[in-house]
Amino acid sequence: MDRRDLIKLSAGAALTAKAAGAHRFFTGDEFAVVEELTEAIIPADEKSGGAKAARVADYIDKRLAEAFDASERDQWRSGLKPFVAAAAPDRAAMLDRLAAANDLFFLTLKKATIKAYYTSRIGIHDDLDYQGNVYQSGDYAGKLP
Amino acid sequence: MLDEVHEPSAHVDLSVTYDAVIVGSGAAGGMAAHVLTSHGMKVLLLEAGKKLPIEKELRSMEWPYDHPRRGDMPPDDRAITRNEYTIRKPPYAKGSPYRHVFSYVQGWAGSDYSKNIVVDEKDHPYTGTNFAWVRARTFGGKTAIWGRLALRLSDYDFQAASRDGYGENWPIRYADIEPYYDRVDNYLGISGLKENLPYLPDSRFQRPNKLTHAEILFRRSLEKRGRLITPYRAGVTTDGLKHNKYRSKCFGRGACDRRAGGCDIHAAFDSPTGLIYPAWDTGNLTVRTNATVYEITVDKNSGKASGVSFIDTESKKTYQAKAKVVVLGASTLESARLMLLSKSTQHPNGIGNSSNHVGHNFCEHLMGPGVTGIVKSLVGAPKTLDDGRPGGFYLPRFRNLTEKRSDYIRGYGYEGEAGSHMFPDHAYGIPGYGAAFKKTVRDRQGAMITMGAFGEVLARYENYVDLDPRMKDRWGVPVLRFHIEFGDNERAMARDMADSAKEMFEDAGIEVTGVDRDVLTPGWSIHELGTARMGTDPKKSVLNAFQQSHDVKNLFVVDGSSHVSASNQNPTWTIMALCWRSCDYLADRFKKGEL
Numbered sequence: 001m002d003r004r005d006l007i008k009l010s011a012g013a014a015l016t017a018k019a020a021g022a023h024r025f026f027t028g029d030e031f032a033v034v035e036e037l038t039e040a041i042i043p044a045d046e047k048s049g050g051a052k053a054a055r056v057a058d059y060i061d062k063r064l065a066e067a068f069d070a071s072e073r074d075q076w077r078s079g080l081k082p083f084v085a086a087a088a089p090d091r092a093a094m095l096d097r098l099a100a101a102n103d104l105f106f107l108t109l110k111k112a113t114i115k116a117y118y119t120s121r122i123g124i125h126d127d128l129d130y131q132g133n134v135y136q137s138g139d140y141a142g143k144l145p
Numbered sequence: 146m147l148d149e150v151h152e153p154s155a156h157v158d159l160s161v162t163y164d165a166v167i168v169g170s171g172a173a174g175g176m177a178a179h180v181l182t183s184h185g186m187k188v189l190l191l192e193a194g195k196k197l198p199i200e201k202e203l204r205s206m207e208w209p210y211d212h213p214r215r216g217d218m219p220p221d222d223r224a225i226t227r228n229e230y231t232i233r234k235p236p237y238a239k240g241s242p243y244r245h246v247f248s249y250v251q252g253w254a255g256s257d258y259s260k261n262i263v264v265d266e267k268d269h270p271y272t273g274t275n276f277a278w279v280r281a282r283t284f285g286g287k288t289a290i291w292g293r294l295a296l297r298l299s300d301y302d303f304q305a306a307s308r309d310g311y312g313e314n315w316p317i318r319y320a321d322i323e324p325y326y327d328r329v330d331n332y333l334g335i336s337g338l339k340e341n342l343p344y345l346p347d348s349r350f351q352r353p354n355k356l357t358h359a360e361i362l363f364r365r366s367l368e369k370r371g372r373l374i375t376p377y378r379a380g381v382t383t384d385g386l387k388h389n390k391y392r393s394k395c396f397g398r399g400a401c402d403r404r405a406g407g408c409d410i411h412a413a414f415d416s417p418t419g420l421i422y423p424a425w426d427t428g429n430l431t432v433r434t435n436a437t438v439y440e441i442t443v444d445k446n447s448g449k450a451s452g453v454s455f456i457d458t459e460s461k462k463t464y465q466a467k468a469k470v471v472v473l474g475a476s477t478l479e480s481a482r483l484m485l486l487s488k489s490t491q492h493p494n495g496i497g498n499s500s501n502h503v504g505h506n507f508c509e510h511l512m513g514p515g516v517t518g519i520v521k522s523l524v525g526a527p528k529t530l531d532d533g534r535p536g537g538f539y540l541p542r543f544r545n546l547t548e549k550r551s552d553y554i555r556g557y558g559y560e561g562e563a564g565s566h567m568f569p570d571h572a573y574g575i576p577g578y579g580a581a582f583k584k585t586v587r588d589r590q591g592a593m594i595t596m597g598a599f600g601e602v603l604a605r606y607e608n609y610v611d612l613d614p615r616m617k618d619r620w621g622v623p624v625l626r627f628h629i630e631f632g633d634n635e636r637a638m639a640r641d642m643a644d645s646a647k648e649m650f651e652d653a654g655i656e657v658t659g660v661d662r663d664v665l666t667p668g669w670s671i672h673e674l675g676t677a678r679m680g681t682d683p684k685k686s687v688l689n690a691f692q693q694s695h696d697v698k699n700l701f702v703v704d705g706s707s708h709v710s711a712s713n714q715n716p717t718w719t720i721m722a723l724c725w726r727s728c729d730y731l732a733d734r735f736k737k738g739e740l
Binding site: 040041042043045047050059062063066067068095099110111114115116118119120121124127128129130131132133134135136137 | 206208209210213214215216217220221223242243396397398527528529530531532533565566567568569572573577578579580582583584586587590
């Protein structure tokens with residue numbers, strides 16, 4: 001992605017946020033925590049942007065807002081509660097404890113992050129260097145035995 | 146691609162008597178339409194589902210991030226999960242608050258691309274034992290989303306009973322069907338590599354798909370056991386078909402791995418573009434969709450079939466269509482249901498059912514056991530272009546061919562693949578989180594290899610379907626009740642499937658990360674077969690070797706219900722080859738006035 005794309009993308013993101021009037025399901029505090037936690041799960045590194053750049057929290061917010069089963073929303077809200085209440089420096093240790101315990105909320109968070117990140121432009125193209133979904137002429141894909 | 150020429154109308158002429166009425170527009174019904182119209186017969190084709198703007202449904206090239214739910218269905222729709230099929234009993238959608246409930250068919254991207262193709266379980270309930278019944282009530286049937294693996298049977302299959310003493314032989318030999326396999330290959334296109342295996346005959350292949358790096362390594366390792374993996378034998382035209390303007394050759398360009406898939410350039414075979422449109426263009430075919438046939442009508446004097454009664458799925462009005470020959474291609478279970486529904490004084494147990502074998506001898510393919518692993522030499526390697534293939538590899542049967550096992554009879558093969566896909570499924574299985582997690586997902590992308598077995602489920606009289614005495618579907622038609630369970634042979638085979646898979650991977654130096662041992666719910670393979678089997682003895686079979694009813698000579702059943710045993714090869718190519726053969730016979734007898 002070059003600089004011009006980046007500017008276009010940020011402008012687009014700003015527009016979307018403005019049009020939607022903040023978040024659909026999460027409160028401002030919750031959204032900030034979801035951004036932080038998903039970024040902790042898939043962080044930016046030297047290869048590619050992380051969950052925050054891929055707008056994973058925004059995708060989760062949209063899906064929860066329209067979720068048919070209200071218990072999904074309840075699970076997220078109650079799972080996020082202790083994180084929202086905690087002081088920022090404590091959150092990393094809390095996430096660690098949940099991960100070590102294979103806590104259900106951690107698994108839900110991780111699963112949603114994987115789905116959202118690896119179906120995003122950043123996940124598919126920047127991080128995994130996926131080269132398919134293109135027209136190929138002649139021989140393609142692999143070798144003959 | 147707006148196609149106005151092939152738009153079915155609800156206003157078909159029902160005042161005339163057609164030469165033949167065909168029920169169903171999938172692989173079997175489509176092939177029957179193709180063959181009968183090519184012989185000049187005037188044919189009415191009835192399809193219970195609607196005709197969808199299929200390219201708009203499938204959207205094979207759409208990127209996940211361009212879809213509002215990244216491929217998932219709308220929030221008030223859902224698919225039945227693997228767990229539900231295991232724990233609960235059908236009808237699975239009963240009492241569900243969701244607007245639509247679909248069968249399990251989902252790709253990694255969810256099933257927004259296939260949801261309109263499969264039935265809504267709320268409208269189409271069934272009862273009895275656990276069964277994952279995937280039905281596609283749409284023009285083209287399940288060929289709109291089929292897996293495309295196109296394999297031949299051999300005399301190891303047709304004469305299986307002679308080899309191990311179990312069950313019945315087929316009333317045909319390979320030599321009888323071989324010319325028709327050739328015709329299907331040439332007319333529809335199939336890609337693959339010649340391997341000269343007597344138990345898995347080669348087709349008339351177009352250019353094969355290639356194997357990925359990891360798959361080549363695996364193939365080499367298998368050589369010392371005398372086994373092999375071969376490029377997926379896909380019912381896909383890779384060189385193009387000069388005689389069919391509705392299909393394109395494969396450009397390796399879609400997200401073919403996004404199952405349940407479908408191919409919106411129609412390089413993969415589907416019944417409408419492969420068979421029905423060309424038949425339509427002869428001027429001999431009339432097509433009516435939204436037409437659910439609920440009875441085969443009978444002539445009171447002769448006891449022969451006189452046509453069918455159908456209900457319009459939208460208006461719920463009922464109609465009669467008259468025909469000199471009735472051809473069923475409604476699918477294995479729906480054709481059996483229709484025969485059982487068609488009770489008359491001449492046929493009190495249902496038409497063509499004097500043997501009481503209709504609905505019985507059900508067979509299919511056992512699924513579940515499989516293995517996943519990492520090809521270590523590829524971890525962290527630069528990514529390659531591996532997607533766009535219609536399929537990965539096929540590992541043919543190797544059991545009970547020359548040696549004889551003591552714990553089970555018959556065999557199984559594996560379908561598998563390796564390489565970089567659009568979505569890293571392996572991410573879900575990697576523990577932890579953070580920078581190390583992310584790097585591991587990335588490093589393993591393209592290094593994962595996986596395969597799952599498809600094995601023969603033995604045909605047994607005790608595995609059957611009948612009509613539920615109480616429950617009806619949305620249109621008031623009695624539904625099927627299942628009495629289907631796996632037995633000891635299947636359980637022993639499943640153990641070996643998992644053990645052998647693990648052993649072969651380990652032999653190849655692949656680090657095994659997961660071994661599946663659980664058998665999936667019956668029906669999962671979507672390879673239902675055998676509810677109206679062929680045979681020479683009218684007391685033990687429903688159809689003769691030309692899929693003609695022993696009891697009613699102008700009734701033919703040309704779908705998978707006619708199969709005597711399931712073998713372990715995917716059935717679609719055999720369904721079409723058999724159907725072509727039977728319809729040649731049908732047209733010949735029809736012209737001679739013998740039906």
